[in-house]
Amino acid sequence: MTATDPAAPAATAVTPRDPRYEDLLDAYNHRFAARPREIRVAASAADVADALRDAVGAGARIAARSGGHCFEGFASAPGIEILLDLSALDGVAHDPGRRAFAVGAGARLGPVYRALHARWGVTLPAGTCFDVGMGGHVAAGGYGHLSRRDGLTVDHLYAVEAVVVDGAGEPRVVTATREPDDPHLDLWWAHTGGGGGNFGVVTRYWFRSPGEDSADPARLLPRAPGRVLRRTAVWPWEPMDEKALTRLLRNFAGWHEDNSAPGSPAAPLWSNFIVSHRSAGAVMLTSVIDEAAPGAANLLDEQYARLTGGVGVDPVVNDRAVLPWMSSWMPSYTWPPEPLGRYKNKAAYLRRGFTDRQLETVYRYLDGDGGNPFACLVLSGYGCRIAEAAPEATAVAHRAPVMKAMFCGGQWTSPDEDAERIAWIRAFYRDVFAHTGGVPVPDGVSDGSYIGYPDVDLADPEWNTSGVPWHELYYGGNYPRLQRVKERYDPLGVFRHGLSVRPPA
Ligand SMILES: Cc1cc2nc3c(=O)[nH]c(=O)nc-3n(C[C@H](O)[C@H](O)[C@H](O)COP(=O)(O)OP(=O)(O)OC[C@H]3O[C@@H](n4cnc5c(N)ncnc54)[C@H](O)[C@@H]3O)c2cc1C
Known part of the structure; x- marks a missing residue:
């Protein structure tokens, strides 16, 4: 069936009294609670056109939702009257x-x-x-x-x-x-x-x-890779002091600064470092590489040696496994499902590792009060092939960063916790970027942020005092x-x- 097939079944309209309504409304971030008067389940482009015509004709606000994984309430905000569900368009x-x-x-x-x-x-x-x-x-x-x-x-x-x-x-x-x-x-x-x-x-x-x-x-x-080599290393928080944690972070960043240029032999090696709040008990590195990549095992081992150098705290887990790519590695990396999870996440692109002052701030927040076990800083590998495209070739202007950083306020389920959790992550992020108005202004270290991890605070003068508008942080010179x-x-x-x-x- 094509998207415009006249034989396609008509769109389904689900209203609040329909037992399907709550399920169809459900999305990743439960902080947002739209109550649209109708959820239109579209099965074709013609259905989408009908829904848009109805919405515009009635002056009703409409938003589209595909996977419902928006960090913000862009498709779940109060005021949305018609929610256009595209989940049936899944061919x-x-x-x-x-x-x-x-x-x-x-x-x-x-x-x-x-x-x-x-x-x-x-x-x-x-x-x-x-x-x-x-x-x-x-x-x-x-x-x-x-x-x-x-x-x-x-x-x-x-x-x-x-x-x-x-x-x-x-x-x-x-x-x-x-x-x-x-x-x-x-x-x-x-x-x-x-x-x-x-x-x-x-x-x-x-x-x-x-x-x-x-x-x-x-x-x-x-x-697609056939099998991957995966390194999992877990360091306990308990013996970790500021010197040890910042050394780990410096090592991780240093490896990415040196191994993320276009054409780097380390391009097939991707790493994710989840630096959880102390209450989680541990921080975890995952590195993965196609087993068939030239020198795969050496690249993985060399990276590990670089990361651990001078840290002084031994990992409690240091595991190197060979896994089938599709059946074992891929599904293993999904965020823990919490049916009522509430979140506030923030992000930044990094051209190089955090400065000493920023690392002090990272340690202070992750070691201090107010975080929860899901609160964390996540650093992920970027660069190499990404850096081959010019900033204007696509709408993604950020081609020079070597890492992506995500600042996660944790996961909670009660609305009563919203204020405390959100205040914590806002303060953490503002203080890391205190020298550039509380946001990751392009300054040689940070380089704006990713619109796939949207954060409305970047458009709020209370949280962005940099003078650099939100759209420059997200789109650089591509905004006009x-x-x-x-x-x-x-x-x-x-x-x-x-x-x-x-x-x-
Ligand atoms: C747990 C988790 C893990 C993630 N991991 C990654 C990752 O590894 N890499 C990465 O790049 N990003 C990642 N993201 C970010 C993700 O790419 C974005 O949140 C993305 O926008 C989600 O798309 P969606 O269709 O699921 O979300 P939705 O909430 O359905 O939509 C997000 C936005 O896009 C709009 N939209 C949705 N569908 C359409 C459409 N068909 N046409 C026009 N507009 C539409 C919505 O109106 C809304 O503004 C992750 C997010 C979460 C929550």
Whole structure:
């Protein structure tokens, strides 16, 4: 069934009295509680167009949701009257006409990986959480543990099908490709990192790597690893003092500063360092590399030697395992499921390791009161292949960082804890970036943030006193072009949220 098939079943409208309502409403971050008057479950681009027409005609606020994994309440905010659920648009198919893989916007990463792997042996350098939806993930840029080797997800985005709304309020389905002569090239570009909920509703993405147009689907995207070598190292918090923890963090950053240039032989090696709050009892490193990569075992061991040098606290776990990539490694990296989890996360790109003063702050917060066992700083490897693209080639301007940092306020379930948890993570982040107005201004160390990890505080003068506007932190010099796309494809401002692209002034 194609997205515009007239035989497609009509969209399902689910109202609050329907027993499906609460389930369909459920999303990752339970801090946000939209009560839309209707959830429209779309099964085609025509359904999406109908829902948009109804919403615009009634003057009702509408938001699209694919996987529901937004950090903020962009598709869950009070005031949203119609929620457009795209989860039924979850197909994964080879499209011989476009010589690309067509993936429905409502598909979750796990099933996409499995289908690409089982049927064609290929994969995408996309995110690590299997429940994240393609709709929001790809539009944000998409990044994961193969990105140092293969680039961002959007570096492989060939085309996007989106339903946009014109100045008369009439929806239309547009397919935009990266072909230089495509009249909708700018709309494709806006979906290479401009962020979800900005320009229209994506119903389908097509993927093939740059320079590939083979009739053989197995050549269109990067090959999936067969087995991976995985290092897991766990250090106990108990004997850890400031000197030991900051040495670990310096070592981790130093390795990434030295091994993240384009063409680095360490590109296939990806690491994630979860530096939990002391109440969790331990900090954990995971490093993974395709077993077939040249010198894989040596690279893993050399990295470990570099990381542990001078730390003085031995890990309680130091495990090197060989795992089948798809069945064992991939599903192992999903965030712990908590049916009522509430979160506040913040992020930053890093061009190099934190300064001594920043490391002192990191230690003070992670060792101090107020955190919970899920509160943490997560540092993930970036760079290598990502750095090969120019900042303006896609909407993701951040091509020079060597790490991504995520600041997590933890996980809690009671609304009564919101104020305390949010205050803690806000203070932690503000103090780490105190010298640049509380936010990661590009300054040689930090380099803005990732729109896939949105944080409305960056647009709040109480928390961003840097004088650098939120959109510069998220988009660098790409924002004016995004604004022009906004003006052209969403002239009525149908698609909006706390950090949405605004039309040019
Ligand atoms: C546990 C967890 C792990 C994560 N891991 C990674 C990771 O490894 N790598 C990474 O890069 N990111 C990661 N992310 C971030 C993730 O990519 C973003 O949160 C992404 O926006 C989620 O997409 P979604 O469709 O699931 O979310 P949704 O909440 O459905 O949507 C997010 C935003 O996109 C809009 N949107 C959704 N669908 C569409 C559509 N079809 N058309 C237009 N707009 C749409 C929504 O309106 C909203 O503004 C993670 C997030 C979580 C919560």
